[in-house]
Amino acid sequence: MVPLSEQRLRMRDRFLDQAVRELWKYDDRVRGLGIDVRFDRGVAHLTGEVDDAGRLDTARSVIGRLDGVLAVWDQVRVAGRDPVVLDLGCGAQKQYPANLGVDLHLTSEVDVRADVSAPLPFADGSADRVFLVHILEHLIDFLPLVDEVHRVLRPDGIAFVLSPWWRYVNAVADPTHVRLLDVQTIKGICRRAGSRRLWNPLHVGCDGAGVFAELRPLTDPADFPGEAELARFFD
Secondary structure (H helix, E strand, C coil): CCCCCHHHHHHHHHHHHHHHHHHHHHCCCCCCCEEEEEEECCEEEEEEEECCHHHHHHHHHHHHCCCCCCEEEEEEEECCECCCEEEECCCCCCCCCCCEEEECCCCCCCCEECCCCCCCCCCCCCEEEEEEECCHHHCCCCHHHHHHHHHHEEEEEEEEEEEEECCCHHHHHCCCCCCCECHHHHHHHHCCCCCCCEEEEEEEEECCCEEEEEEEEECCHHHCCCHHHHCCCCC
16 A cells, blocks of 8 residues: 555545535535535544534544545534544644643643543543544553543544554654554454453544544443444454
8 A cells, every 4th residue: 555645635635525515415414514524635624513413423424435535533513512622642733723732741732731641631521522643653552541532532422543554654764653553453442352441433544654543432332333334444
């Protein structure tokens, strides 16, 4: 797998933008939704407002099934409430300005100083979204952090993961990277022996440079997706 050229990424974003415009016009499931969609290198960024979380989930699912979409990130108001979004290990750049930046080292973007390799200073079920962008590869053992994210997310929350793909040169060029990730790593995170922390993989992708994943916390094993659904993303 070879990363796409900048020109092809721009052309694909243009195609996806048009595809979503047609969905919003002709698909009854999403027609009339107050959601704006912007594509950047295959990632759909959703903003706006909906009446209930189910309609947002429908929009996310419809967009995520388009060929070429690597991830669906959202910061959408639901029933008049702004989402609580944690940006873990944000450093000097948060994914969205309104996110709550969390990092051990203070920058202008950090709102809460905390060590993400330790228990997070947030209550159970207090966050709607959690960004884990270029953080897991820096932790020798990232599973405790994954479990903490599971704890702080609301039942309908989502964790957004982005890490270098193990075969891409940047995965090993940075000497601070201590872990390598693949799409199959995400499968192992979703259900692992001895853990009660289950995840539903809403979307998983790889563009030859990075591994993307959107994970929803589960508590009931009966809700874990079947093999046919998992086959969308995993071997």
